[in-house]
Amino acid sequence: MNYIVNNTVGKLVTGKTPKQVAKIRILDPACGSGSFLINAYQYLLDWHLDWYQKTTPQKWATGRPPVLCKGHRGEWKLTTAERKRILLNNIYGVDIDSQAVEVTKLSLLLKVLEGENEQTLSRQLRLFRERALPDLGNNIKCGNSLIGPDFSLGQQLSFLKEDEVYRINAFSWKAEFPEAMKSGGVDAVIGNPPYIRIQALKEWAPIEVEFYKKRYASAGKGNYDIYVVFVEKGLSLLNPKGLLGFILPHKFFNSQYGQPLRTLISKGKHLSKVVHFGDQQVFAGATAYTCLFFLDKQGSDHFQFIKVDNLTTWRNTGQAIEGKISSHSVIPTEWNFAVGRGSGLFKKLSSLPVKLKNLSSIFVGLQTSSDKIYVLEEIAPPKNGLVKVKDGTGLEWVLEQKVLKPFLNDVTVSTFSRPISHHWLIFPYYLLEDGKAQIIPSAEMSSKYPRVWEYLNNKSKTLRSRESGKADNDQWYGYIYKKNLTLFDSPKLIVQVISLFGRYSYDVNGLYFTGGGNGPYYGIRISDQSNLYSIHYLQAILNSHLIDFYLHQISSPFRGGYWSYGKRFIEQLPIRTIDFSDSADRGRHDQIVAFVEKMLSLHKQLAEAKTDQERTFLQRQIDAIDRQIDQLVYDLYKLTDEEIKIVEKAIPI
Numbered sequence: 001m002n003y004i005v006n007n008t009v010g011k012l013v014t015g016k017t018p019k020q021v022a023k024i025r026i027l028d029p030a031c032g033s034g035s036f037l038i039n040a041y042q043y044l045l046d047w048h049l050d051w052y053q054k055t056t057p058q059k060w061a062t063g064r065p066p067v068l069c070k071g072h073r074g075e076w077k078l079t080t081a082e083r084k085r086i087l088l089n090n091i092y093g094v095d096i097d098s099q100a101v102e103v104t105k106l107s108l109l110l111k112v113l114e115g116e117n118e119q120t121l122s123r124q125l126r127l128f129r130e131r132a133l134p135d136l137g138n139n140i141k142c143g144n145s146l147i148g149p150d151f152s153l154g155q156q157l158s159f160l161k162e163d164e165v166y167r168i169n170a171f172s173w174k175a176e177f178p179e180a181m182k183s184g185g186v187d188a189v190i191g192n193p194p195y196i197r198i199q200a201l202k203e204w205a206p207i208e209v210e211f212y213k214k215r216y217a218s219a220g221k222g223n224y225d226i227y228v229v230f231v232e233k234g235l236s237l238l239n240p241k242g243l244l245g246f247i248l249p250h251k252f253f254n255s256q257y258g259q260p261l262r263t264l265i266s267k268g269k270h271l272s273k274v275v276h277f278g279d280q281q282v283f284a285g286a287t288a289y290t291c292l293f294f295l296d297k298q299g300s301d302h303f304q305f306i307k308v309d310n311l312t313t314w315r316n317t318g319q320a321i322e323g324k325i326s327s328h329s330v331i332p333t334e335w336n337f338a339v340g341r342g343s344g345l346f347k348k349l350s351s352l353p354v355k356l357k358n359l360s361s362i363f364v365g366l367q368t369s370s371d372k373i374y375v376l377e378e379i380a381p382p383k384n385g386l387v388k389v390k391d392g393t394g395l396e397w398v399l400e401q402k403v404l405k406p407f408l409n410d411v412t413v414s415t416f417s418r419p420i421s422h423h424w425l426i427f428p429y430y431l432l433e434d435g436k437a438q439i440i441p442s443a444e445m446s447s448k449y450p451r452v453w454e455y456l457n458n459k460s461k462t463l464r465s466r467e468s469g470k471a472d473n474d475q476w477y478g479y480i481y482k483k484n485l486t487l488f489d490s491p492k493l494i495v496q497v498i499s500l501f502g503r504y505s506y507d508v509n510g511l512y513f514t515g516g517g518n519g520p521y522y523g524i525r526i527s528d529q530s531n532l533y534s535i536h537y538l539q540a541i542l543n544s545h546l547i548d549f550y551l552h553q554i555s556s557p558f559r560g561g562y563w564s565y566g567k568r569f570i571e572q573l574p575i576r577t578i579d580f581s582d583s584a585d586r587g588r589h590d591q592i593v594a595f596v597e598k599m600l601s602l603h604k605q606l607a608e609a610k611t612d613q614e615r616t617f618l619q620r621q622i623d624a625i626d627r628q629i630d631q632l633v634y635d636l637y638k639l640t641d642e643e644i645k646i647v648e649k650a651i652p653i
Contacts, residue, residue: 001247005039007273007294008188008245013047018067021047022089025180028191029145029234031093034104036191037140041091041111048086049078071115083112084134092177092186093140096169101142108140109133143171144208146226146233151211168208173237185239192247193230195288198223217264222257225249231261235270235295243272244295249288250276251556253335254568263332269299271330273306274337275320279557280311287559301327305337334572336554342650345643346553349546349574357571359530360538363523364567365515366425366488367481369466373459374426374479375407375514386451389424400449403428403440405488405512408521413496413505415543416599416622417607425512426452428477429485437485439478484523488512493524493539497565498558501651502551504542506535506600522567532580536596537589544633545651547573552650576636588636595629 013021021044028036052060052068057076061068067082078086087108095101112133151170174181198219202209212219218232227248234244252258265271275292282290306322308314323339338346356362368374376389382401390396407425428445429437446453456463456477464472471480479485489510496503497519504524513521526535541547554572556564579585602622609615634644 001036001039003275004036004190004245004247004292004294005043007292008190008243009040009043011243012187013044018048018051022085024090024188025092025177025186026090026188026190027092027094027180027186027237029094029189029237030191030193030230031095031104031140032097032100032192034093034100034107034140037091037093037104038107038111040188040190041087041108044086044090045078045083045111048082049076052076052078077115080112087112087136088134088139091139092180094143094145094171094176096142096144098142101140105136105140108136141171141176142169143176144169145171146216146229147208147211148172149175150215164207167205183239185237185242187239187242189234189237189242189244190246193227193234195249196226198225201226218261220260222255224257225252228252228258228261231293231295232264235264235297238297240298242297244293244297246293247282247290248293250291251289254554254556256568259332262330262335265295266327266330266332268297269301269327269330270295270297271303271327272296272300273304275306275308276337277308277311279559279561280308281559282311289556289558299327303327303330305339307339334554334568336572338553342549342553342646345639345646346550348643349550349637352574352576354575354577355571356524356538356542356573356575359527359533359575359577361487361525361527362567362571363484363487363525364517365513365519365521365523366479366484367516368425368514369471369480370459370463371514373462375409376424376426377409378422378424387424391455397451397455399424399426399451399455403445403449403452406509408494408511408513410520412499413494413503413521414603415502415504415506415539416596416603417505418509418600418604419494419505419507419511421509421511425514426456427512428452428456431486431489435486437482439475442474442477445477487523487525490525491535493535493542495522495524495565495570496520497522498562499565500561500563502543502548502565504539506539517566517568519566522565522570524570533578534589534593536593537578538575540592540596540629541575541633541636542570542573543629545630545647546633546637546639548651549647550574576633588632592629592632592636595625595632599625599629 009026012024026037026040028034031037048067053076057068060066061070061076065081066079068076069079071077091108093101093104095104147168147170149170149172151168177186180186198209212229216229216232218224218228227246231244231246231248234246238244252261271294273292273294277290279289281287302324304322305325306320308320314320321340323343325337325339329337336346336350372392376391376397376399378387378389379396380388385401386398387401387404388396388398403426404424405427406421407423408419408421409423411419411421413419428440430440431437440449445456460476464476467480491506491508494505494507494511494513513523515521524538526533526538550573551565551569552563555569558564578589580589599622602618602625606615606618606622609618639647
């Protein structure tokens, strides 16, 4: 909070006089209980007192009206009149919550009287014949910062319910803050805008959601979060030399929904400074992955990027990894900023033209819309074509194996170990030779697989009601979303989406999994046009320390040292291509593949080992080959000794 105020308000007042500062307007468009405004007000109080004391304080104590007076210890302090003047001239706020607005007003008024007692206050009031407290009705206002009078142009207000009109609370910036808007906007926008995903907002504010989509570019793509709209609005409220300072999630740096806002900022070169906290937690009692985000309306050719790896150290000493980055790096696509020793290596890897997405197909899991019904826990292994399982309620069933698929459920996969399934997925589909899937007709289900059919009918009420009744038809026992049904039986890598390090497990047993963009798993298959490559070559590259180093520069960190290996990150991973017409290059490919095959064999032996001595012997071989694979990858990517040291310091072996 103080950092944001110091870097916005502090920048604005530097080199100015109180007369010039009086024209500065500082706004929090979602002020809540007023924390940021109180800090900004305190900063201005301290700045004015310091300025007056440095320029003959006696002079300022005798003016009309005086701005300084003596405290009971003989120290200089601002008069109540001066404190009121600063507040009324400089501090502005808006919030949609009327109670929050009143709390903000009260907090600011208490700040006006801070340090006064009845005797000193009475003396000042007698001398200057004025009210003790100012009226903040023109400074702190209640309204919807994001919705203005143009809302009514696209709405039939007469059709809206009274409570909807009250909730929307459209706010006119020109009418409410006429002087600021006539002069081109405010000088500073600060604060902590609300973080609300669009899915949650739709439940209680559907009308507003539709308006935001039409009115704001930042709301035009994907399931956005409302804070991106506040950034766009804040930028529009600034005058041509204005500054913005927010604390907000850094997810929009890489998310799909963040692209429109990234486009807006990159086009105007507005980025001024970023303090990136990674997985460090700023808010006590709440998990939020945040950054301090500063914009300059007039634009800049460079911006400062600060990466905080230790929040306590940074708070106490200001120590962090930082550097200047060209605004040319701020582009609409994902923002992956690197500073410090590894920035050169990151740029080198980023320049490689071929990414994982160019050589492979990366796919999400199945979406059944009712995993608790389709996924069953194995009680006993298959016998005579039947499998004994239990459902989510604990009931036991014996079902036909032919319409079941081995399923990964809450299993942490490992790169060179075979993933083991302890669950089964009901899969009521035929996989056809043309690469398509077809639901098994109900008559055939009931005749060929009566046990599974009985189970599904037992759950039919729940299955038919999925997604507001979308499944209430003659294919009610199938999945609502039929994407990727045919992708699981072929050899693939299974990627653990949230992990401490890269996990890319090789699967030839047709394991299935469910899940959307957040996992728990993704699948990777070699694309048809890349069939010269072995999937084990990709497995080795992806599992290397070098590629994990790169992923840490572009991915979202989580508490406890975990990282996201989601599609939007792993598809960007740079892959060193092979020239298969060059025997030496082909040899590198084949050598890496041979090492991976050896690792798979050793891990299988390790899982079956009976004695500690045997396990120790096998583990030593595994560790040695693992180091050899890393060295081969370093050689492939032509790393220098210094670059290898950077990788191995960042990703310890």
